[in-house]
Amino acid sequence: VEAREAGDVLKLVAVVVGVLSGLPAVGPWMSAGPAADVADEGRWLAPFDGEVPAVNMVLMHDGSVLYWSGVDDHDGATVPFFVDSPHPAHARVVDFAGPVAVVRTPTPHDGGAGDMFCAGQTVLADGSVLVVGGTEYVPLVPFTDGWHVYGLNSARRFDPATDAFATQQPMVGWRWYPTALTLPDGSALVASGIADLPYPQTHVTFQERFDPATRTWSVLPPGADNLLPLYPRLFVVPSGPLKGDVYYAPVGCLWCPFGAHPAEALWNLDQSLDLQANAWTIHGPALLGARQHGTAVPLLLQPPAYDMTLLTAGGTLNRMVFATNTAELASLAGATPVHAFAAPMTHARWHHNSVLLPTGEVLAVGGGMLDNVVAYSAENPPVLEAEVFDPAGTDPLTGLPGRWTELAPMQVPRMYHSTALLLPDGRVLVGGHVPLPFIQALIPQVTEERLEVFEPPYLFRGPRPIIADAPADVAYGAAFAVGTPDAASIASAVLMRPGAVTHAYDNEQRGIVLTMEGRSSDALSLRAPPDGDVAPPGYYMLFLLRETPEGPVPSEARFVRLA
Ligand SMILES: [Cu+2]
Numbered sequence: 001v002e003a004r005e006a007g008d009v010l011k012l013v014a015v016v017v018g019v020l021s022g023l024p025a026v027g028p029w030m031s032a033g034p035a036a037d038v039a040d041e042g043r044w045l046a047p048f049d050g051e052v053p054a055v056n057m058v059l060m061h062d063g064s065v066l067y068w069s070g071v072d073d074h075d076g077a078t079v080p081f082f083v084d085s086p087h088p089a090h091a092r093v094v095d096f097a098g099p100v101a102v103v104r105t106p107t108p109h110d111g112g113a114g115d116m117f118c119a120g121q122t123v124l125a126d127g128s129v130l131v132v133g134g135t136e137y138v139p140l141v142p143f144t145d146g147w148h149v150y151g152l153n154s155a156r157r158f159d160p161a162t163d164a165f166a167t168q169q170p171m172v173g174w175r176w177y178p179t180a181l182t183l184p185d186g187s188a189l190v191a192s193g194i195a196d197l198p199y200p201q202t203h204v205t206f207q208e209r210f211d212p213a214t215r216t217w218s219v220l221p222p223g224a225d226n227l228l229p230l231y232p233r234l235f236v237v238p239s240g241p242l243k244g245d246v247y248y249a250p251v252g253c254l255w256c257p258f259g260a261h262p263a264e265a266l267w268n269l270d271q272s273l274d275l276q277a278n279a280w281t282i283h284g285p286a287l288l289g290a291r292q293h294g295t296a297v298p299l300l301l302q303p304p305a306y307d308m309t310l311l312t313a314g315g316t317l318n319r320m321v322f323a324t325n326t327a328e329l330a331s332l333a334g335a336t337p338v339h340a341f342a343a344p345m346t347h348a349r350w351h352h353n354s355v356l357l358p359t360g361e362v363l364a365v366g367g368g369m370l371d372n373v374v375a376y377s378a379e380n381p382p383v384l385e386a387e388v389f390d391p392a393g394t395d396p397l398t399g400l401p402g403r404w405t406e407l408a409p410m411q412v413p414r415m416y417h418s419t420a421l422l423l424p425d426g427r428v429l430v431g432g433h434v435p436l437p438f439i440q441a442l443i444p445q446v447t448e449e450r451l452e453v454f455e456p457p458y459l460f461r462g463p464r465p466i467i468a469d470a471p472a473d474v475a476y477g478a479a480f481a482v483g484t485p486d487a488a489s490i491a492s493a494v495l496m497r498p499g500a501v502t503h504a505y506d507n508e509q510r511g512i513v514l515t516m517e518g519r520s521s522d523a524l525s526l527r528a529p530p531d532g533d534v535a536p537p538g539y540y541m542l543f544l545l546r547e548t549p550e551g552p553v554p555s556e557a558r559f560v561r562l563a
Contacts, residue, residue, distance in 0.1 A: 040457060041406075041457065042408050042455055042457045043460075044408055044410050044452060044455075045454075047411055047412050048101060049103070049451075050449050051103055051105075052068065052090060052092050053432050054067035055118070055419065055432050055502060056068055056116070056119060056500075056501070056502040057421055057431060057499070058121055058123060058158075058421075061498065061561075063095075064096070065093065065423075066091065066158055067094070067419070068090060070135060090110045091110065091165070092105055093106055094429075108165060111131060111165045112156055115135050116131055117135040118502075119132060119134040120133055120179050120231070120507075121507075122188050122500055122508060123498055123539070124188060125536075126212065126538075127159075127539050128157045129158040129160075130155065131155070131156045131158065131165075132155050132175065132180050133154065133177075133178040134151070135149055136150035149176055150196055150197075151175045152174060154171075155167075155170055169216055173206065175190065175193025177192065177193055177503070178230075178231070179192055179232050179505070180507060181235075181507050182508065183275065183536060184236060184244055184533045184536055186212060187209050188209065188212070190208050192229065194230060203227055207225070208220065220278055223279045223280075224275075224278040224280070227263040229252030229290070232252045233248065233249040233250075233312075233507075234247065235249065237308060237533070238535075239301075239305055239307050240335070242337075243533050244276075246272065247332055249286075249296040249312055249330065250267060250268050250290040250312075251312055251315060252267065252505075254319060268286060269282050270282075283336045284337070284339075286312070286330070287339045291312060292317075293316070293351050294315020294324075294504065295312065295313050295314060295315070295505070297312075297355075298509065299360065300360040300513055302513045306530075307332065308333070309330065309333075309391075311327060311342060311389060311391070313325075313327035313389075314326075314345060315350045315504075322348070324348055325347060327341070327342040327402070329342045340401070341398075341400050342401055342402045343389070343394075343401065343404055345364060345387060346385070347406075349364070349367030351367045351368060351418060352365060352366045353414075353420035355422055355499070355506070356510075357422065357426075357428075357456060357554075358422070359554065360511070361390050361391070362388065363388050363420075363454070363456065364386065364387050364388070364389065365386045365430055366382065366383065366413075366418045366420065366433075368382045368383060369381065384409035385406050386407040386408060386454060387405060387407055389402050389403070390405065410430065411452065412450055413448070414431075414433045414448065415435070416433065416434060416435055417432050418430070418432040418504075419432045421501050422498075424559070426543070426554045429452075431450075431452070457551070459553075461548045461550045465484060465489065465553065467555050467557075469482065469523075470482045470542055470560060471560065472559075473561045474562050475528065476528055476562065476563070478528050481524065481526070485522055487522055487523055490546055493526050494512065494543050495511065495512045495529070496541040496557065497539075498540070498541065510535070514529070541558070541559060542558045
């Protein structure tokens with residue numbers, strides 16, 4: 001009862017904030033916005049039925065997208081999530097190869113090994129998708145002694161060639177909200193997750209690794225142990241003294257396990273794991289501390305140094321219920337990460353998604369201004385306007401590096417459990433949004449099953465360059481030729497790793513500019529990135545970019561396998 005009253009107070013706060021800021025109290029965000037200039041603002045296509053909420057989304061190397069919500073009936077339990085879902089909420093694949101998007105159901109439809117709701121995922125070097133952990137349900141009665149969410153040790157591998165999941169050896173750890181990450185050697189690291197929410201002593205502090213050759217798990221030595229937040233934002237450092245290390249950006253899901261563990265103070269600090277020494281180094285703090293459900297995106301890696309700069313943006317600071325619009329750039333080129341303020345976003349938002357584009361810009365979509373976990377209300381408008389960050393720009397108001405430009409508004413609110421990733425045709429697929437069930441009980445709202453596609457402004461800058469021919473396989477450091485009738489006008493070529501995203505974090509997101517060593521009238525000579533630290537092995541989208549007065553225009557991508 002106390003908790004319900006606390007929720008009412010927060011709702012009241014939400015109403016007051018909504019009124020004070022002049023925001024309308026009902027949902028005008030459901031109507032389409034005014035006609036926009038597509039060359040300036042891009043364009044959202046009509047939402048279409050994806051059949052299940054896309055809580056996790058993964059782009060596969062055939063161009064289709066695997067997504068799922070989880071929610072199974074393995075143990076016959078009644079699942080209070082997705083109370084308004086007309087479909088069995090399991091995995092789907094959406095295929096964009098034809099004139100219309102086609103949604104189909106893979107085999108088995110639930111992944112075959114435990115519920116995939118709030119699992120982690122990564123794409124292995126062979127193009128299969130590893131899905132780890134998830135949710136074991138017990139009756140979810142909030143704020144009583146019976147409140148538990150159990151993590152799973154399940155592992156499954158989805159092969160796009162067979163359209164099927166295969167159950168793998170289970171992990172050692174039982175993990176709800178884990179992060180999976182493909183490493184330079186092609187193995188997959190799994191970190192964090194909790195075995196029994198809300199009990200912080202069950203937070204999994206050891207890391208384990210999936211060997212794709214033997215398809216077995218091994219726990220890293222105790223020196224690699226660390227209590228990280230749930231869904232910690234982890235990235236492989238491509239260069240410099242930390243080359244090959246796994247970097248923890250101070251962003252993640254910080255509300256669990258409810259501030260009960262002293263090590264949580266360290267979540268505000270940059271940390272890096274040396275995979276050879278199996279030891280963590282704790283670096284300095286992020287300028288504003290850890291971001292709760294904010295985003296962290298590595299900007300394009302540029303040859304010859306391939307140094308990584310991470311853009312972190314949004315989320316909430318200090319576990320406040322209000323989102324921030326602040327952003328930081330963290331340079332990972334040296335022995336210690338260096339943070340600097342970046343231009344703030346036009347909109348404060350959290351639970352949004354940030355998508356690295358082949359132009360080097362970062363697209364921010366969705367999210368909300370107010371915590372919709374603890375304080376969602378009808379008076380809490382989601383942020384519908386997309387915006388894009390140009391790292392080469394300067395903020396006219398603050399003089400800070402980078403520049404955000406507001407783009408067209410999406411039609412569907414997307415907050416908690418929403419997702420977005422870059423498609424090989426240069427568009428951006430957006431899906432998901434699943435509020436918590438006890439929040440739904442307070443304020444009826446939609447478990448969102450529609451998918452939505454955004455066409456960025458770069459698709460309206462004239463003809464796109466064409467890739468006539470590209471190799472299917474490229475070796476690290478090798479020279480290779482790409483045929484194009486537009487060779488004379490190509491300004492750059494980039495490899496974009498296919499996205500794997502959930503909970504506002506795309507662990508696979510990474511783009512590498514290729515060295516251009518020569519060109520003829522109909523071909524470019526390119527040089528592949530040097531090693532797996534710069535570009536972990538696997539499939540990449542190769543884009544060519546043509547420069548125009550309005551900005552670069554990307555080609556459609558060809559998939560290239562890097563090994
Ligand atoms: Cu979740």
